[in-house]
Amino acid sequence: MIKVKRLTRKMTMAIIIMGAIEALIFGIVCDIGKSWGPILGSTGAVLNLLSLKNDIEKMAHKKTTKGWMVGFFGRYLFSASLLLIGGLVSFETLIGVFVGLMNLKIVSFIAWRWLD
Numbered sequence: 676m677i678k679v680k681r682l683t684r685k686m687t688m689a690i691i692i693m694g695a696i697e698a699l700i701f702g703i704v705c706d707i708g709k710s711w712g713p714i715l716g717s718t719g720a721v722l723n724l725l726s727l728k729n730d731i732e733k734m735a736h737k738k739t740t741k742g743w744m745v746g747f748f749g750r751y752l753f754s755a756s757l758l759l760i761g762g763l764v765s766f767e768t769l770i771g772v773f774v775g776l777m778n779l780k781i782v783s784f785i786a787w788r789w790l791d
Contacts, residue, residue: 716775
């Protein structure tokens with residue numbers, strides 16, 4: 676059995692570290708005012724990860740796959756709202772939020788190495 680709590684903690688820390696590095700890079704390249712885009716996106720990625728973990732635990736506890744659509748659409752609506760907020764500020768912030776949200780995808784590709 677995969678230790679979900681430990682894996683989620685490792686994934687969360689990896690997302691936070693990647694977001695901090697991306698914010699530093701955005702602060703150097705674009706402007707220090709635009710560096711909150713990757714931080715906002717990384718925060719959204721962490722919240723999406725925790726929401727996904729919560730939905731999986733609920734489905735495992737109920738021993739059914741019913742009810743996954745609400746969480747699925749909720750996570751995508753949340754990500755879309757973050758992208759809208761970033762897009763309303765500036766193009767650089769939109770790119771930063773997108774990069775921050777992609778941290779969840781990147782970390783999920785490397786997370787299999789952390790399995791016991």
